Amino acid sequence: MDKKTIVILGGGVGGLVSANELAERLREKADVVLIDKEKSHIFSPSFLWLMLGLRRPEWICRGLQSLEKKGVRFINAQIDGIDLGKRMVTTGSGNFNYDYLIISLGAELNPDAVPGFTASAHNLYTLDGTTRLRDALKGFSGGRVVILVSGMPFKCPAAPYEAALLIDYYLRKKGLRDKSDIQIWTPEPLPMPVAGPVLGNAVKDILLSRGIGFNPNTKVISIESDKKEIVFEGDKRVGFDLMVGIPAHKAPQVVKDAGLLGESGWVAVDKGTLRTKYEDVYAIGDITGIKLPNGKALPKAGVFAHLEAEIVAKNITTEINGGKSFAVFDGKGYCFLEMGFGKAGFASGNFYAEPDPAIKLKNPGRLWHWGKIAFEKYWMWKWF
Numbered sequence: 045m046d047k048k049t050i051v052i053l054g055g056g057v058g059g060l061v062s063a064n065e066l067a068e069r070l071r072e073k074a075d076v077v078l079i080d081k082e083k084s085h086i087f088s089p090s091f092l093w094l095m096l097g098l099r100r101p102e103w104i105c106r107g108l109q110s111l112e113k114k115g116v117r118f119i120n121a122q123i124d125g126i127d128l129g130k131r132m133v134t135t136g137s138g139n140f141n142y143d144y145l146i147i148s149l150g151a152e153l154n155p156d157a158v159p160g161f162t163a164s165a166h167n168l169y170t171l172d173g174t175t176r177l178r179d180a181l182k183g184f185s186g187g188r189v190v191i192l193v194s195g196m197p198f199k200c201p202a203a204p205y206e207a208a209l210l211i212d213y214y215l216r217k218k219g220l221r222d223k224s225d226i227q228i229w230t231p232e233p234l235p236m237p238v239a240g241p242v243l244g245n246a247v248k249d250i251l252l253s254r255g256i257g258f259n260p261n262t263k264v265i266s267i268e269s270d271k272k273e274i275v276f277e278g279d280k281r282v283g284f285d286l287m288v289g290i291p292a293h294k295a296p297q298v299v300k301d302a303g304l305l306g307e308s309g310w311v312a313v314d315k316g317t318l319r320t321k322y323e324d325v326y327a328i329g330d331i332t333g334i335k336l337p338n339g340k341a342l343p344k345a346g347v348f349a350h351l352e353a354e355i356v357a358k359n360i361t362t363e364i365n366g367g368k369s370f371a372v373f374d375g376k377g378y379c380f381l382e383m384g385f386g387k388a389g390f391a392s393g394n395f396y397a398e399p400d401p402a403i404k405l406k407n408p409g410r411l412w413h414w415g416k417i418a419f420e421k422y423w424m425w426k427w428f
């Protein structure tokens with residue numbers, strides 16, 4: 045039997061898991077090629093701890109080259125094009141033909157969608173931005189902290205709320221909370237709205253109990269960095285001393301150019317198999333747009349990229365082995381919600397449930413905080 049070539053685009057969560065799983069399952073039967081413009085995989089859930097100085101950048105990054113020892117061929121290159129007709133990916137380091145293609149290029153950050161964002165905000169969604177935020181927090185002597193969500197959708201719906209709660213914790217520990225005001229401004233009607241009003245209100249109550257302001261349904265227009273003012277729709281202006289920014293997101297140009305985007309503005313896939321309409325082409329994780337039974341979108345979160353990658357790897361393996369029984373992603377997911385004081389919440393459930401996702405938030409406690417730490421350790425051990 046001819047060896048198949050499986051090309052995986054992106055060495056983030058989905059790409060990392062699928063490359064590992066496929067290399068292990070199909071060692072003799074397939075070449076697994078992983079392409080990423082970055083040299084390292086970064087574990088972004090730990091940005092929240094990096095922000096408080098509890099992690100160092102090098103602790104949460106791993107070189108993708110090391111996957112070669114697992115039988116994955118790693119190409120460190122910018123992906124410039126996907127030719128679905130020729131079944132070929134073009135990169136700065138040559139062209140790659142595929143028998144199977146897995147696209148896990150994530151959501152591209154688009155900070156400049158809000159004029160003034162780059163000059164004014166500490167970008168919580170990049171390693172550099174969070175490192176600078178850590179330094180700014182260290183030197184902060186009190187004032188107004190604003191957590192600004194630029195637009196929807198954004199990955200990790202819990203992240204702005206975790207940031208607010210952890211900054212509250214940090215400022216209390218430093219004796220600066222009385223001199224500080226923490227405010228969240230977001231276009232969402234409630235925290236994590238896809239999970240429904242019960243969970244959203246529970247998170248809102250936790251924020252309010254900690255004295256954190258929650259300003260929903262707001263649309264930022266621009267930020268005037270010289271005045272340290274955010275301008276919202278309706279010319280409402282809000283001043284800040286320190287801003288934590290969640291940048292706008294967009295689908296990467298390369299999938300747009302390949303004609304892969306669906307109505308949602310993201311890659312259209314079957315919600316169970318993650319197949320696109322092109323034969324042998326799959327898309328997983330943040331780059332996809334999956335409509336839930338209630339019309340909302342499946343959130344962009346690593347847990348889904350991870351579980352979807354496992355399904356796709358299983359099914360490609362089955363197909364190459366000539367099997368007939370294929371696995372289906374069932375929409376189940378979970379997320380930790382760090383709160384400071386050694387505690388976290390834990391939300392989990394079925395996002396594909398009808399008519400609405402069935403998600404429950406467990407009472408915040410130490411167990412979930414340790415659960416997130418254990419997961420971080422597991423991640424770095426399991427995939428590298």
Ligand SMILES: Cc1cc2nc3c(=O)[nH]c(=O)nc-3n(C[C@H](O)[C@H](O)[C@H](O)COP(=O)(O)OP(=O)(O)OC[C@H]3O[C@@H](n4cnc5c(N)ncnc54)[C@H](O)[C@@H]3O)c2cc1C
Binds near residue numbers: 055057058121199345
């Ligand atoms: C602060 C923060 C906290 C988070 N916390 C959690 C959490 O607790 N739980 C959770 O489930 N999720 C969390 N997430 C979200 C999670 O990180 C993402 O949902 C997840 O990484 C998505 O995986 P992915 O494979 O779809 O894309 P990504 O992990 O973003 O990977 C995409 C990869 O593609 C590469 N790439 C993109 N374009 C190109 C190109 N043209 N050429 C070459 N390479 C390219 C990128 O370099 C990147 O490595 C968090 C995110 C942030 C920012």
